[in-house]
Amino acid sequence: MPDMKVEVPIEDDVLLKVDHLCQYFGPMKAVDDVSFTVKKGEVFGLVGESGCGKTTTGRSIIKLYDITSGSVYFKGVRVCAGKKSFYDAIREARKEFREKSRDASPEEKAALKAKMDAIIAEQQENIKKADYDNKNCDKEYIEKLRAAAEEKYRPLIDSAATAEEKARLTREYRNELRKASKTKLITKIQMIFQDPIASLDPRMTVREIISEGLLIQGEKDQKVIEQKVYEMLELVGLVREHASRYPHEFSGGQRQRIGVARSIIMNPDMIIADEPVSALDVSIQAQVINLLNDLREKFGLTILFIAHNLSVVKYFSDRIGVMYYGKLVELAPSDELFLNPLHPYTRSLLSAIPLPDPLYEKTRQRVTYNPLAEHDYSVDKPSLREVKPGHFVMCNQAEFDRYMAILK
Amino acid sequence: MENKLHVSDLRISFKTTSGKVQAVRNISFDLDKGETLAIVGESGSGKSVTSKAILGILAGNSIIEGGEIIYDGKDLLKISEDDFHHIRGDKIAMIFQDPMSSLNPIVKIGRQLTEAMILKGKARQRESRANFNGFLKNLNLAMKQAAAEAGKSADAEIDAMCRKFDDFEHNHIKLEAAFNQARDAALDAIETIDELSFEMEKNAVKDMKYRVSQMVRESLQAIHPYLVSTRADELTQLTKDLPKLAEAGRKAGSFAEVLPKLAGIKAILQEAVALPVPDFFAMGYNDAFGGGKLPECPVPEINGILEQKLHDEFLNKFESYVEMALRFSAGRSAGKKKEAIEVLGTCAADFPEDAVLERKAADSAAKKLIDAVEATKNPVEFKKDSLTFTFESSIRGEIDTYFTGVRKNVIEQRRHDRMQAKHDRLVKKGREPDWTVPAAAITDLEQVKANIRHLADRLVSHYGTLLDAEAGRDFSAETQDVIAYLKTSASGVVEKVTKTTARLKALKLMEEVGIHDPRQRFNQYPFEFSGGMRQRIVIAIALAANPDILICDEPTTALDVTVQSQILELINNLKRERQLSVIFITHDLGVVANMADRIAVMYAGKIVEYGTAEEVFYNPVHPYTWALLSSMPDLDTDQRLEAIPGTPPNMIYPPKGDAFAPRNKYALKVDFELPPPMFKVSDTHYAATWLLHPQAPKVEPPAIVTERIARMKARMEERNA
Incomplete structure (x- = not known):
């Protein structure tokens, strides 16, 4: 059971911190105790086979699901928190009390009860905190925005020369405040979806699709919206005339560009790209990857890149996390991961990459991964351990020693 | 090949x-x-x-x-x-x-998997029966004709022989099918035992009860006179109550009792599948024609005795007759081919250039050609000569196209003229219509006639090569092929697909394609x-x-x-x-x-490069292949990817020259004017790009491609060293 009590201090350059994230759907553990951090301006790749929970991780981060337990910190604010671990701890404490107090003396019983009560009280406090954070994570952020707006407009308004100027500035200031009060912190994370056909509403024009986020955020000035939409279209390599067309009039690569424009217009700090190129033709894949690379350089975007094409992930990411059945089994800088894959699953994954080299391909041996045969976790349970600075592997002590020997 | x-x-x-x-x-x-x-x-x-x-x-x-x-x-x-x-x-x-x-x-997955199997199983059975019977009949006829030509009258003997072959061939297939079924069961059981014992050692068996009883069932199926025979009792003993024992073991958390038994069963089965396989063809003959009980001796000796008997009593004679029939039929067909070449030579006169065809005349001319070609068919050749067999449908199709074209071209032209006139009117009025006039879909009648002439010419040259090869034919080898063909057709008759076998086959297939717990998923x-x-x-x-x-x-x-x-x-x-x-x-x-063994790269409806996998990957010559190769990253790529700019052309108006030219930074001037022909790079490697023309400037592929090829070659040498 993940230990929730430790409040981990968050370093300055960390934008997103996923802490013991669990996402269960009934008995299915889609994501089980996954922790990682993403630094500012970094591309973090998540790979694994279909059904391993990489997409669920992305969706949990952006609050599309209520997470089961664990927390997600974004810009130092806890944006979602799960409560199952706290309830489990309470149940565990009660059970322990029942078992131990069965044949204990009255004094011991009282001591045990006090201990149990203390645990329950603490956990209930945690639950309250989680509830509060889930509900109010935006408040702090809104306050920050309002303060920033005030700081910007107050002196301007005060020093305004004419009455008209003053009125205009006041109007703008009010507009800013109104928008700020509608903002949610989570909109600073935007998502790009896999299927550009399914993720665009066929009955909306490109202008409506791209500007929808702005409208929800409270932007009412049509001129500003128009201006921004055109800007975004040009940014992703489309032209202004495209704004009044419908999605079906575009090719696959152009549709994916619309999806990119829709998320960039929110001026996000982070983008979760969930298999953004898997459904595209090879030639178009290159266009979209190049576009994402350009945007990343231009805006200093942080990207969580979820994909199963390892060549693309390697090309695009700074660090890569490998997931297997809901667990993060290896995490390392991308060059390091491909140079020294340690976890047997990672090795099996790397051995499956097809390369455009027929002679190599004809001799390539795929390594199969069978967790039963590879690991003996009957006594010593595995955990994520650091084998080299920045390189983590899920292993137990015996395996850890073996990996260290390999690295030497 | x-x-x-x-x-x-x-x-x-x-x-x-x-x-x-x-x-x-x-x-x-x-x-x-x-x-x-x-x-x-x-x-x-x-x-x-x-x-x-x-x-x-x-x-x-x-x-x-x-x-x-x-x-x-x-x-x-x-x-x-x-x-x-x-x-x-x-x-x-x-x-x-x-x-x-x-x-x-x-519809549930299981049903969808087995539905086709059951339907096709029946159809296949019918078809095999028709094949077998039909071919044997043709062979019978050819034998008789051959014998008659040689001046012998052996009709009764030939009939008897064919009937005999029919009888014992079915016997053979039945025996063989029973043996194969038992052997497959044994192999499956061995595989299941391996998995089970591995999982039992790790104490993590899934779906145990079913799998153990399945394994027991399979190993008992392996009891067969030529497989598990002497140790059958031992096997029955070992498998007795095994599912119950295993279940008890799972509850107790230890499989100490079960594992040795599994090992014992596996040893018996492995010994059995390693035994030599009897010759069921000969055995089928023996069983069918009162051969009596077989002597008690090892399988190879039995095989020797049986084969001796089969050859002495039947097969030598049968084979000599088959060979005679093949020789006779091939000779007859060759004669007809020579006649057909002459008839086909008149084709150019029947379908002349620059002349309008008459339906009646065209049909009768076609009939003459078709009859000549039909006569060359050899009834005892099971490999069908595709050009001969498709001739009739091709020529009739072309004639139909011609006469529909004659009728429809007029209508189409009229429609097109009307649209064009409307468009012109609008333009004249100073308006800009937002639609264009699509090109008229006119059938090129001369082309159709040329196609017909080409069909005949091709067949003439094809017959020429066949006749040249006639002298070197090895009829005794062909005889063996014919008998092998009859055997396979017969085996199709016996293979029966029932619901149960289809289900088992489907479960096995599901496992083969990597679906876990196929039994549960079967009903989803x-x-x-x-x-x-x-x-x-x-x-x-x-x-x-x-x-x-x-x-x-x-x-x-x-x-x-x-x-x-x-x-x-x-x-x-x-x-x-x-x-x-x-x-x-x-x-x-x-x-x-x-x-891939070979790769064809397609662009805008044409093959632009064609070669073996090695040639296309290590020596790509078409700019489009370069573009495809350079637009995807591999594990060593760190430079910017070279995306192909633009989109494929609109195929309503295909480009005049090379279709890839507008997106191609290596395009020459001629690329926009003339479509490139297929240039030969090597015997197996062709590409359609003007860059291969001797007068074209020398162009290197993009760096990302050359570097990758250099890396691949370095890696290859490293491996070889």
Whole structure:
């Protein structure tokens, strides 16, 4: 059971911190105790086979699901928190009390009860905190925005020369405040979806699709919206005339560009790209990857890149996390991961990459991964351990020693 | 290499409201037995259209402008829908890109897997019976004629011999099928034992009760006079109460009692499958014609005795008669071919250039040609000569096209003129109409006549080569082939597909394609599966019919690497085991390096580069191939990717020159004016680009490609060293 009590201090350059994230759907553990951090301006790749929970991780981060337990910190604010671990701890404490107090003396019983009560009280406090954070994570952020707006407009308004100027500035200031009060912190994370056909509403024009986020955020000035939409279209390599067309009039690569424009217009700090190129033709894949690379350089975007094409992930990411059945089994800088894959699953994954080299391909041996045969976790349970600075592997002590020997 | 599929000059277009889209423009390729041909290209390049044409499932608005697709002596573009039922799914199967659209959402997976098996099983049985009986009848007739020509009258003897062969051949197949079933059961049991004992040692057995009892059932099936015979009692003893013991072991958490028994069973079974296999052909003869009890001695000796008897009493004589029949029939056919060459020579006069044909005259001329060609068919040749067999349908098709063209060209021209006039009127008025006049869809009548003449010429030269080869024919080897063919046809008659066997086969297939717990999943609906799992089901369904040719239309595009590589391995293994021919369609060149023997790169409905996998990857010459290679990263790529700018051309108005020229930074001036012909790079490597012309400037492929090839070569040398 993940230990929730430790409040981990968050370093300055960390934008997103996923802490013991669990996402269960009934008995299915889609994501089980996954922790990682993403630094500012970094591309973090998540790979694994279909059904391993990489997409669920992305969706949990952006609050599309209520997470089961664990927390997600974004810009130092806890944006979602799960409560199952706290309830489990309470149940565990009660059970322990029942078992131990069965044949204990009255004094011991009282001591045990006090201990149990203390645990329950603490956990209930945690639950309250989680509830509060889930509900109010935006408040702090809104306050920050309002303060920033005030700081910007107050002196301007005060020093305004004419009455008209003053009125205009006041109007703008009010507009800013109104928008700020509608903002949610989570909109600073935007998502790009896999299927550009399914993720665009066929009955909306490109202008409506791209500007929808702005409208929800409270932007009412049509001129500003128009201006921004055109800007975004040009940014992703489309032209202004495209704004009044419908999605079906575009090719696959152009549709994916619309999806990119829709998320960039929110001026996000982070983008979760969930298999953004898997459904595209090879030639178009290159266009979209190049576009994402350009945007990343231009805006200093942080990207969580979820994909199963390892060549693309390697090309695009700074660090890569490998997931297997809901667990993060290896995490390392991308060059390091491909140079020294340690976890047997990672090795099996790397051995499956097809390369455009027929002679190599004809001799390539795929390594199969069978967790039963590879690991003996009957006594010593595995955990994520650091084998080299920045390189983590899920292993137990015996395996850890073996990996260290390999690295030497 | 035996040629399986021959596509030549295929032209397909689609009728749309804005004009005729030319999706496939003059494509030709061959597919050999046991070979993988990869067709690579962007979406819209016509690769899927080609594959759909092979399977006869083109959309309703498609027009087949010309060409032929020859499979097993039939032109797939011209045969009727009823005939196609025997080919589609059965002989040529297809795996589609989107699994959800090829599965029925309201029928359970198991039903969908077994349905085709049961239906096709019956059809296959019928067909094999017809094949066997028909061929034996032809052979019988040929034998009699040959004997009559040699001045012998042996009709009664020949009839008796054929009947005898028929009788004991069925006997043989039955014996062999029983043995194979037992042997397969033994092999399956050994596999299950391996898995079970591994899992038992780890104390993590899943679905144990069923699997143990299944294993017991299988090992008991292995009891057979030539398999587990002397140790049968021992085996029965060992398997007794095994499921119960295993269940008790699971509860106690220790399998100490079960494991040694499993090892014992495995030892017995392994010993059994290593035994020599008896000659069932000879044994079938012995059983059918009162051979009596066999002596008690090792299998090789029995085989010797039986074969001796078979040859002495029957086979030597039968073979000599078969050889005689083959020789006679081949000689007769050769004579007819010589006659046919003369008749075909008159074709040019019957279908002359610059003259309008009369329906009646054309039909009678065609009939004359067809009769001559029909006469050359050799009834005792089981390998059908595709040119002879498709001649009739081709020539009739061309004549039909001609006369429909005569009728429709007038209407089409009138329609086009009307549209053009309307357009002109609007322009005259100073308005700018936002529509263009689509080009008139006129059939080129001269071309059709040229096609007919070409058909005849091709057949003449084909007969010429056949007649030249006539002298060197080895009839005794052909005799053996004929007997082998009869054996395989007969085996198809005995193979029966029942619901139970279909279910077992389906479960095995599901396991083969990597679906865990197939028994539970058998009764689920498609929506309960993830995308990857659905694709595996579709592959299992395609493989269930045991096809000759498998067409894979982007089968792994939606799957992740591990599954993709499993599926590719699966297709590769099946290809090796069953001598399957595969057409693999994809846009991802990385995938085909593993699979393909040959690669065809397609762009805008044409093949632009064609060669073996090594040639296309290590020495690509067409700029489009370069662009495809440089637009995907590999593990060593760190420079910016070279995306192909722009989009494929609008195929309603195909470009005049090279279709790729507008997107090609290496394009020459001539590329915009003249379409490049296929230049030869090596005997197996061709490409359509003016860059290969001797007068063209020297151009190097982009750095990202050359560097990668250099890296690959370095890696190869490293491995060799």
